[in-house]
Amino acid sequence: APKIIGLTGGIGSGKTTVAHFIEECGFPVYYSDDRAKTIVNDNDILKEKIKELLGAQSYDNTGLYDRKYVADKVFNNSDLLQKLNEIIHPAVRIDFEQWVKEQSKYLVFKETALLFELKLNLQCYKSLLVTAQDNIRIKRVMDRDNKTYREVQAIMERQMPEKEKIRLADYIIYNDTNLEDLKERTERTIFEIE
Ligand code: ATP
Numbered sequence: 452a453p454k455i456i457g458l459t460g461g462i463g464s465g466k467t468t469v470a471h472f473i474e475e476c477g478f479p480v481y482y483s484d485d486r487a488k489t490i491v492n493d494n495d496i497l498k499e500k501i502k503e504l505l506g507a508q509s510y511d512n513t514g515l516y517d518r519k520y521v522a523d524k525v526f527n528n529s530d531l532l533q534k535l536n537e538i539i540h541p542a543v544r545i546d547f548e549q550w551v552k553e554q555s556k557y558l559v560f561k562e563t564a565l566l567f568e569l570k571l572n573l574q575c576y577k578s579l580l581v582t583a584q585d586n587i588r589i590k591r592v593m594d595r596d597n598k599t600y601r602e603v604q605a606i607m608e609r610q611m612p613e614k615e616k617i618r619l620a621d622y623i624i625y626n627d628t629n630l631e632d633l634k635e636r637t638e639r640t641i642f643e644i645e
């Protein structure tokens with residue numbers, strides 16, 4: 452079985468960019484959030500459970516997951532959010548396990564924003580954190596998402612403190628310069644993993 456490397460980073464850290472560089476190096480990456488978005492539409496058992504929890508309107512009349520409705524429903528309701536996650540996360544885990552079986556490389560990467568928060572690092576061989584100073588990350592997200600400084604900062608404040616992530620990570624890529632450096636650091640880090 453391949454070794455699973457958990458790839459994570461806070462908002463605007465550059466984890467998705469690193470994931471793409473990893474793929475360019477020939478290693479497969481599982482994008483947990485993207486896969487979750489597909490799973491909520493493809494898995495009928497999951498669909499029924501979500502409707503049971505949040506109402507039939509969780510899916511529109513064409514049967515597609517209504518992200519906005521669900522987000523509004525669980526916003527400021529941590530109990531409902533937890534229940535929703537308890538439905539979605541096991542399905543993603545099963546999907547991931549299936550995906551891993553289909554891979555032939557000795558290293559595979561699992562990109563997930565909540566690697567440490569959900570203790571998914573415990574199911575990985577090693578963890579890889581992408582990080583940069585707060586103000587750099589905030590500026591990148593402001594440019595990317597057209598948000599204000601304050602808005603991005605508010606999201607960041609709700610995430611696990613960077614210090615804590617740095618303490619937990621096996622490998623760290625500092626993404627505080629340009630994309631060329633990031634690519635080089637990514638390549639170097641991958642080949643350091645043993
Ligand atoms: P999120 O969790 O918010 O989706 P992320 O960790 O996946 O973020 P990316 O989307 O990879 O982060 O990067 C955030 C933005 O910053 C993107 O627009 C990306 O192109 C840009 N970016 C990342 N690293 C650098 C860099 N070293 N130099 C310049 N721009 C960068």
